[in-house]
Amino acid sequence: MLEPFDAKNIEVAFEHVDKTSFVDELVDSVSRLKVYSAVLKRSIARDSCMTSMYMKESLHSSRMEGTRTSLQNSLEKTTLEDDSDKDVNEVRNYSRATRYGRDYLMRTGAFTEEMLLEMHKILLSGNVHRTTDTIGCYRSEQNYIQNENSKEITFVPPEAKKVKLLMDNLISFMNNPTSNERSLVNAAVIHEQFETIHPFADGNGRVGRMLIPLFLFKEHEIEMPWLFLSEAIEKEKFRYYKMLNDVRTNGAWNEWIKFFLGIVNRQCIKYEGNIQKIEELYTSSLSKISNISTSRLLKQVFTCFFKNPIQNSHAIEKSTGLSNTSVNRMLDKLTANNIVFADERKRGNLYYFYDLIELL
Missing domain, CATH: 1.10.3290.10 (Fido-like domain)
Incomplete structure (x- = not known):
């Protein structure tokens, strides 16, 4: 049986750290983290x-x-x-x-x-x-x-x-x-x-x-x-x-x-690329929606799918404060135009925004 490890305070670890061993990786990761943070900050x-x-x-x-x-x-x-x-x-x-x-x-x-x-x-x-x-x-x-x-x-x-x-x-x-x-x-x-x-x-x-x-x-x-x-x-x-x-x-x-x-x-x-693709999907989806209807309700309902790409009417009602009738009417428009897809439940359908699920 191994003996319990005799751990030291964390400061002792740095006595063994030699940054010349990973200087290239450090430069790359620090600069990449800054770029990623900037991209995410301005992203939908x-x-x-x-x-x-x-x-x-x-x-x-x-x-x-x-x-x-x-x-x-x-x-x-x-x-x-x-x-x-x-x-x-x-x-x-x-x-x-x-x-x-x-x-x-x-x-x-x-x-x-x-x-x-x-x-x-x-x-x-x-x-x-x-x-x-x-x-x-x-x-x-x-x-x-x-x-x-x-x-x-x-x-x-x-x-x-x-x-x-x-x-x-x-x-x-x-x-x-x-x-x-x-x-x-x-x-x-x-x-x-x-x-x-x-x-x-x-x-x-x-x-x-x-x-x-x-x-x-x-x-x-x-x-x-x-x-x-x-x-x-x-x-x-x-x-x-x-x-x-x-x-x-x-x-x-x-x-x-x-x-x-x-x-x-x-x-x-990887996530820089994902974020860019999500931005492109958001823009193209809103363009489709504007061609379907000018109703702000449609955009409001659709935006919920970017918070969770799988929704039902109850969750959207809670998120938006819209009535059940309004939510279901907007969901019908989204499914009719193949933007989101409903499962085959008789009641309480789940709706899937597959284009976003693929990017996550």
């Missing part, structure tokens, strides 16, 4: 598509922990306000916890233990899969990480009695980074340190991935915490786990940071 996606993008980020991060659902299924259940599916609830909770963290930082400007514990509580609340009933507090027992295939224990985090002091140190650093490194480098080290401490009985990977965009948001590197890395991490999850563990066993900080910066760069490029 900034206000309209964030709910769906949060959902997609939540989906990929939750899949790494065993959740099995699809983006379409998650969006459908959200529209129907259906909480019977544990996998979908996990995805939904991830989005809720991230938004809570964002709102907390906007209100207070600082990370606190209270904030992290509440995020954890939100993540694991309700009808979800979880391995513990200890939620909203640090672990009081030893935990471990094992290979999901061989079940071999690959890492034993620090003893439970050390978690509080290590987390206090980490939170202090997140509020006042003292490393003199760029924020993206700090974010990489913070993520590794959080996953090494493994402060919770369950949900550590998801909370740790939430903290990446929240830290960059707090440091004013991005206007809002809309840096979606979990898709790329999920694609390389075994490399991701190996890189994290190599830091603990071999002190491979520079290799981990280089890997992290590469993910940031690739995802910024």
Whole structure:
């Protein structure tokens, strides 16, 4: 049996960081993040598509922990306000916890233990899969990480009695980074340190991935915490786990940071392209709608599909305040012109804006 890892305060990590090992990746990722932030700031996606993008980020991060659902299924259940599916609830909770963290930082400007514990509580609340009933507090027992295939224990985090002091140190650093490194480098080290401490009985990977965009948001590197890395991490999850563990066993900080910066760069490029395509879709769709009708109600109803590309009349009524009759009349126009498509339910149809679903 491996012994619990003897984790040090986060400042010690920077004694092993050599930026000459990843200077090219740092320059590329910093400049790409600035471009992505500028593109998003002036985009229709900034206000309209964030709910769906949060959902997609939540989906990929939750899949790494065993959740099995699809983006379409998650969006459908959200529209129907259906909480019977544990996998979908996990995805939904991830989005809720991230938004809570964002709102907390906007209100207070600082990370606190209270904030992290509440995020954890939100993540694991309700009808979800979880391995513990200890939620909203640090672990009081030893935990471990094992290979999901061989079940071999690959890492034993620090003893439970050390978690509080290590987390206090980490939170202090997140509020006042003292490393003199760029924020993206700090974010990489913070993520590794959080996953090494493994402060919770369950949900550590998801909370740790939430903290990446929240830290960059707090440091004013991005206007809002809309840096979606979990898709790329999920694609390389075994490399991701190996890189994290190599830091603990071999002190491979520079290799981990280089890997992290590469993910940031690739995802910024991808989402820049997605945002441009969403802009083009929005413009072309509004042009179609103006040729169908000059009614402002049609545009009002259609715009709801950019917030969630799967809708029903009830959800649109709640969002717009329009009457059921008006909403259904506008939905009939949209379906008749093949802009959105209805399912075959006898009552309570769901309507799908497939052109946007493909871009998310």
